Amino acid sequence: MKVKVALVGLPNVGKSTLFNAIAQKSIADAKNFPFCTIEPNVTPIPIPDDNLLHKLALVAKSKKALPAHIFLVDVAGLVKGASRGEGLGNQFLATVRECNLIIHVVRSHDDADVIHVDGKVDPVADAEVVNLELLLADLSHVQRRLEKSTCIGDEKEVLLKVEKGLENGLPARSIGLSSSEEFSIKSLGLLTLKPVVYIFNVDEVDYIYDRDTSMATAEAYAKQLQYCDLEKDSFAVVSAKFENELSTKSDEEKRVYLDSIGAVDGLNLNEQLSYRRLPLLVKDVLDLELVYTGPGVSPERSQTTKTHIIPSKSISVLDLAGKLHGDIQKGVMNAEVIRATDLIQYETYGRQRLCAPK
Ligand SMILES: Nc1ncnc2c1ncn2[C@@H]1O[C@H](COP(=O)(O)OP(=O)(O)OP(=O)(O)O)[C@@H](O)[C@H]1O
Numbered sequence: 001m002k003v004k005v006a007l008v009g010l011p012n013v014g015k016s017t018l019f020n021a022i023a024q025k026s027i028a029d030a031k032n033f034p035f036c037t038i039e040p041n042v043t044p045i046p047i048p049d050d051n052l053l054h055k056l057a058l059v060a061k062s063k064k065a066l067p068a069h070i071f072l073v074d075v076a077g078l079v080k081g082a083s084r085g086e087g088l089g090n091q092f093l094a095t096v097r098e099c100n101l102i103i104h105v106v107r108s109h110d111d112a113d114v115i116h117v118d119g120k121v122d123p124v125a126d127a128e129v130v131n132l133e134l135l136l137a138d139l140s141h142v143q144r145r146l147e148k149s150t151c152i153g154d155e156k157e158v159l160l161k162v163e164k165g166l167e168n169g170l171p172a173r174s175i176g177l178s179s180s181e182e183f184s185i186k187s188l189g190l191l192t193l194k195p196v197v198y199i200f201n202v203d204e205v206d207y208i209y210d211r212d213t214s215m216a217t218a219e220a221y222a223k224q225l226q227y228c229d230l231e232k233d234s235f236a237v238v239s240a241k242f243e244n245e246l247s248t249k250s251d252e253e254k255r256v257y258l259d260s261i262g263a264v265d266g267l268n269l270n271e272q273l274s275y276r277r278l279p280l281l282v283k284d285v286l287d288l289e290l291v292y293t294g295p296g297v298s299p300e301r302s303q304t305t306k307t308h309i310i311p312s313k314s315i316s317v318l319d320l321a322g323k324l325h326g327d328i329q330k331g332v333m334n335a336e337v338i339r340a341t342d343l344i345q346y347e348t349y350g351r352q353r354l355c356a357p358k
């Protein structure tokens with residue numbers, strides 16, 4: 001399963017800075033002027049798994065260990081009127097439509113040197129500008145589809161329902177569609193049907209020394225958002241600039257640095273950084289699970305232990321086999337499924353049986 005996550009928000013709010021911080025390298029241009037990003041940036045981000053994959057690869061004596069990734073997509077900023085063609089962000093909404101989840105970056109720091117497109121920082125108003133543009137973009141997308149003669153049956157019925165909801169200011173995910181209704185309009189990639197994680201990008205001092213207050217403030221903002229559905233949406237606090245500065249350091253350097261600045265809980269803060277936390281949050285919000293496959297052949301032929309991302313709900317071994325390879329699915333006779341955390345207690349895993357625990 002290919003999981004794509006889009007970073008959206010007003011221009012100059014820190015999307016590319018966060019993108020680089022999560023990627024742990026400088027890929028996207030992140031400078032202090034609106035529309036710094038034009039063409040989308042995309043990068044794979046590994047999903048942390050407490051080193052399980054590498055431990056399993058050792059047990060299986062694999063030559064390679066391939067982690068699962070989510071793909072992070074950084075697009076141009078959206079401005080008021082984007083759905084009518086203002087700015088640049090709307091040109092790339094098609095890219096966002098292909099994503100599974102939206103990370104909505106909201107500027108919550110008041111560094112006066114950083115340009116704000118509307119001249120003042122107002123996290124709630126800013127987030128609503130973007131939310132409204134996403135909603136309006138969906139409305140015109142739905143209406144264009146409804147005008148087509150090929151839009152019939154279930155799809156048409158559901159889209160009429162969605163159109164009404166959007167006209168009343170309801171994101172498609174808050175209309176109460178059943179899963180079969182959602183399935184019938186899946187190919188449209190409606191933006192407001194995607195789950196949203198709001199990321200409030202705060203000042204580094206607030207993030208390092210007073211995360212509880214930052215979190216409480218973020219929660220208060222999220223609750224004021226008309227277009228946010230907190231039953232479905234989540235929120236988190238980051239300081240993209242601070243995390244980006246840390247991203248070039250090794251784990252040890254990070255720890256030393258965090259201690260040196262008196263970060264309240266240096267080690268714990270390291271665990272809180274977005275490159276670890278966000279992929280896990282995405283996994284939770286999208287209800288995904290990690291599955292590992294290893295070689296079922298002799299060590300000479302054994303090559304790879306691999307992590308796969310699958311939906312938590314109802315995937316059979318046969319479906320999983322099909323995802324690996326059509327031929328494997330055709331030839332499946334039986335499967336041995338073992339909890340990964342149990343398997344790593346063993347020295348090795350052979351075709352015959354598990355060898356003695358370590
Ligand atoms: N928490 C923060 N505190 C202070 N400055 C920040 C913070 N996060 C990002 N910045 C600064 O904001 C500026 C804009 O950042 P960035 O280029 O990442 O924004 P963007 O949302 O990608 O913009 P665009 O939509 O134009 O591509 C940069 O100078 C960056 O260093």
Ligand SMILES: [Mg+2]
Nearest residue numbers: 015016036037
């Ligand atoms: Mg950018």
